[in-house]
Amino acid sequence: MERRNFVKHLTKGSAATIALGTSLTSQATELLLHDSKADELAEHKIADISYTQVQLKWPRFVGKNARRDIHGYGPRVSVCVLTTDKGARGWGMHGRRSDETNVYLKGKRVSDVFQPSMGVTDSKALPFDVPLHDLAGIILNKPVYELLGRKKPITTKCYSGMIYFDELEPKEGPVKTLVKGMDNIVENCASDYKLGYRQLKLKIGRGNSWMPRDEGLQRDIEVTQLVHKTFPDCEILVDANDGYTADTTIAYLKGIGDIPLFWIEEPFAETVADYQKLKGWIKANNVKTLLADGEANPNQQLLRELEEKKLIDVHLTDLMGYGFTPWRQLMPELKKLGILASPHAFGELFKSYYTAHLTGGLGNTVTIEGVPCTSEEVDFSNYKIVDGKFIPPGKPGFGITLLKKS
Numbered sequence: 001m002e003r004r005n006f007v008k009h010l011t012k013g014s015a016a017t018i019a020l021g022t023s024l025t026s027q028a029t030e031l032l033l034h035d036s037k038a039d040e041l042a043e044h045k046i047a048d049i050s051y052t053q054v055q056l057k058w059p060r061f062v063g064k065n066a067r068r069d070i071h072g073y074g075p076r077v078s079v080c081v082l083t084t085d086k087g088a089r090g091w092g093m094h095g096r097r098s099d100e101t102n103v104y105l106k107g108k109r110v111s112d113v114f115q116p117s118m119g120v121t122d123s124k125a126l127p128f129d130v131p132l133h134d135l136a137g138i139i140l141n142k143p144v145y146e147l148l149g150r151k152k153p154i155t156t157k158c159y160s161g162m163i164y165f166d167e168l169e170p171k172e173g174p175v176k177t178l179v180k181g182m183d184n185i186v187e188n189c190a191s192d193y194k195l196g197y198r199q200l201k202l203k204i205g206r207g208n209s210w211m212p213r214d215e216g217l218q219r220d221i222e223v224t225q226l227v228h229k230t231f232p233d234c235e236i237l238v239d240a241n242d243g244y245t246a247d248t249t250i251a252y253l254k255g256i257g258d259i260p261l262f263w264i265e266e267p268f269a270e271t272v273a274d275y276q277k278l279k280g281w282i283k284a285n286n287v288k289t290l291l292a293d294g295e296a297n298p299n300q301q302l303l304r305e306l307e308e309k310k311l312i313d314v315h316l317t318d319l320m321g322y323g324f325t326p327w328r329q330l331m332p333e334l335k336k337l338g339i340l341a342s343p344h345a346f347g348e349l350f351k352s353y354y355t356a357h358l359t360g361g362l363g364n365t366v367t368i369e370g371v372p373c374t375s376e377e378v379d380f381s382n383y384k385i386v387d388g389k390f391i392p393p394g395k396p397g398f399g400i401t402l403l404k405k406s
Helices: 006-010 021-032 038-042 099-105 123-140 178-194 213-230 246-256 272-284 300-308 324-337 349-362
Strands: 046-055 076-084 089-093 157-163 199-203 235-239 263-265 290-293 367-370 384-386 389-391
Touching: 038 123, 046 099, 076 123, 089 123, 089 349, 099 123, 123 324, 157 178, 157 235, 157 389, 178 199, 178 213, 199 213, 213 235, 213 246, 246 272, 272 290, 272 300, 300 324, 324 349, 349 367, 349 389
Parallel strands: 157 199, 157 367, 199 235, 235 263, 263 290
Antiparallel strands: 046 076, 076 089, 384 389
């Protein structure tokens, strides 16, 4: 998803609007009467709000996908730290910062804007959604997944989302042959395999921008065949970043033959007609794969229509773009529809681990996007990959330590 104004996202779509305005306030009032932890949160007032940036380092240079040129070596991420008058401190990624939102939040009791059974209860505090979840966990000495209702977290698979058009980028100097370029893909998959990933997501759609269309499609097929052959114990996911059409997607599926795909992500800019065509072909040919969409520029009303018509299987809207609290409200709706979830998390490892807690408390997540990275300013070491699954720590809050002083 393209980064945009946090609150703007939260005001779009039927699921998100439930979390806003008077409906949110009325829900919060009712929950306040039943939330046994409200008194503990009421003892803490927000005394300080500060911001800093941390550098995340991807393990290697990340190149192109079907729509974007090179991604580089990792982002600088802005984070917010909330400190209470009793010295409790919670932190994390935040929405749009402003003097107005800072003034509004400062001095408020934590219980005025947050309840464990719901999340953020005041729409004006939604930019602090993640830091408030972390802070509540610190105060109550509980991991976030436990705030969501689970003593023992639900765990699920995770995949490496870091395999791009690696054969098109030189590792050291110009790529002289296709064989050397394809070796780059194998080496990068092997690196993520060593980290514990047993699902690998391959970018496809080379013919959308970087190669002639037919040649690009053939390369997509060859890369899929190579990874499947080299890593037979890994599940393969593919992501076209809207670089295909319905016909191209079908041609790709014909090209890879009986290679199993865990899912196909964002094959094209979603429409009912295109998904009906693709879904119809998949059913007619007994292809076993999931269709996942909703990351890029999501139209929540269209997504809901596609979900109600059973044309997509997995809802992908970005975790931070939509919001942690709105995702808490969306997940039960998806369950009722029989739709699985996997919030988009590429770029910042924070989002992968926030999703591990969302999943830990609410389940219904088919896999979690992993973004291998390191940082000298953040300690992620409490998180592990065990048997190809993210394991969220039982530490208070999100269990991530900010090493850099804010």
